[in-house]
Amino acid sequence: MGSSRFSDPKVVVAVALLCCLLWGSSYPAIKSGYAWFGIAADDVPTKLVFAGWRFLWAGLVLLVLALATRKSIWGLGKSTARELVVLGLAQTTLQYVFFYIGLAYTTGVKGSIMNATGTFFSVLLAHWIYHNDRLSHAKLWGCLVGFAGVMVVNLGQGSFDLDFTLLGEGCVVIAAFVLAAASIYGKQVSQRMDSVVMTGWQLAIGGAALLAIGWASGGALTGFTVASTLLLVYLALLSSAAFSLWSLLLKHNRVSQITVFNFTVPIFGAVLSAIFLGEVLLEWKNLLALVLVCCGIWLVTRDTPAATPASLDK
Template sequence: MTVETKAYLGLMGVAFFWGTSFAASKIALKDLPPMYLAILRFSIASIIFYALLGKYYRDYKIQRKDKPLLWFLGVLGISSYFYIQYTGLNLTTTVNTAIIIATNPIFTALLSSLLFHQERLSSNKLLGILLGFTGIFLIFAGGTRVSLGGATIKGDLLILCNSVAWAFFTVMGKSLVDSYDPFVVIAHINIYGTATMLPLAFSRSFIYSLMNAGLETWLAALYLALTCSVFAYYMWYRGVRILGASRTAAFNYLNPLFAVTIGILFLKESWNLFTLVGGAAILLGVYVASLKGGQVVFIKNKN
C-alpha cells in the first residue's frame, strides 16, 4: 500500500468522524454552552496529545521561530474556530451547517493558489469543486426545503466565517507539516489552542455546567475529542503534507455524505433519487479534484 493510498484512507476516516460530529455536538450543546463544550472537548484531546508527545516524541524539538505560528493556528483552528462553530450551530440547522462548511474546499483552493501561491488551481480541481458542491445541494435540497438566511441568518454567517477560517488554517499550516512530523504539529496546535481557553475553566459557571451535564454529554465530548480531534486532526495535516491542501480539502465533501448515509441506515431517515445522484457527484468530485495534471489556471508569474 502506497503512502498516498494510506493518506486517502485516513482522510476517509476523517470524513466519517467529522460527518457525525454535528450530531454529537448538538447532543452536548443541550447541557453546555458553546465555549464550555470547546473547553471540555479540547482539554480531553490535549491531555491525550500531551501524553503521546511525552511517550513517542520526547526528544523532538520545534524551533522557536515556528512557535508563534503554532500559537496562532491554535487560536484560529481550535479556540476561536469551535466557539464560532458551536455558537453558529445553536443558531442554525445541521443541514445548513453541512452545506455552508462544504464551501471550504473552494476557499482552500483559492487561498492556496492565489494568496499563498502554494499550489496551482488546476482545471481538475475546479471541476471537482463544482461536482462536489453540486452533490451537496442535491443531497440536502433535493425534495426537501433548505432555508438559508431568514431566522438562521446569524448562524449561517458564523458557519461561513468558520469555512473561511478553516481554509486559512489548512493552508497556513502547510509550511509546518512540511518541516515537522504532522502529529507533533497538530498536538502543539491543540495544546496551545486549549491553553488560550483554560482561564474560563476555573469559573464557577463552567464547573457547575460540568457537574450538571448528563452522561450523553460526556460521551459526546469524549467521542469528539478522541475521533474528531486526536485522530482526525492528525490525519488532516498528514493529508496536507502528502496530497497538498486542495486535494485534502476536497474530502470535506464526504462529510455530509457520511452523515446522510448514517441517517438512512441507522436513524431510518428518508432518502430519494437526489440522495443517490448527489452522493455519486460528491464521490466523483473528490476523485476528479485528486487527479494530477491540467494545472493551467491562476498561476502567478515570478519575475
C-alpha cells in the same frame, strides 16, 4: 505506516476518507452530547465549554502519545511556540467561536451548506500560495459538483431561503475561511516539526481558549454520567486521530488534492445519523449527493499526481 506512505495515492484516498468518516460521526455524537448534557440549542457559551473540553482532551492525548513514542514536545523555541499559539487560536478557537455564533442565527441546513465553502477557500488560497497547486478547470468543476452534492444532501431537512445576515450565515462563512487559512498555515508549520506534536499543541491551546471563553460568557457543562463522559472521550479521540492524520496528508500532498474530500463529511454524517439517530437515509437525495460528491473528488484528483515533500515549496 511511514510518513512517506502518506503521498501514495491509495493511502491518501483511504486515510482522507477515514478522517472524513470520523468527522462525519461527530454529527450524531454531538447531537447526542447536547441531549445527554442538557445543552439548550441557543446556549452558545455552554457549547463552547463542551467543545473546549473535547479539544483540550484531544490535544493532551496526542501530546501524551508523542511523549510515549519519545518525541520532544518541549523546548521547541520561541518562534515555534508563537506559531503553535497562532495555529491553535485560529484553527480551533476562532473557527469554532464564529461557527457556533453563526449556527445560533441561522438554520442547520444553511449552516451546513455555507460551511462547505471552506473547500473552495482552501483551493483558491492554495492557488495563490503554491506554484504547484494552481486552480484548473477540473478542480473548479470538481468543487462545484461536490458543493452541489452538499446542497442536495440538505434538501428537505429544513428551510432554505436567500436571506443572508452577518451574524448568521456571515459568521459560518468566516469560520470556513478561518479554517481553510489555518489549515494552510498548519501545513507550513508541519514542514518544520512533527505533525502529531503540532496537532496536539494546537488542539490543546485552542481547546483551553474555548473553555476560557465559554466560562467567561457564563457557560457551564453539567450532566456528567458514564454515558455522556464516554461520548465526550470518543469525540476527543476522533479529533486526535482525524486532525493528526489530516495534518500528515496536508504535509505530504497538495492542498486541493486533500481538502476536496471534505465534501464527504456531510454524506458520512447523514449515513451515521440515520444509523444512530434513526434519521431517514434511503432517499434519492442521499444517493444523488453521494454520486455528485464522488464525481467532484474524481475531477479534482484525476490529474493531480501525488506530491513529494520536496515539491511542496511555494
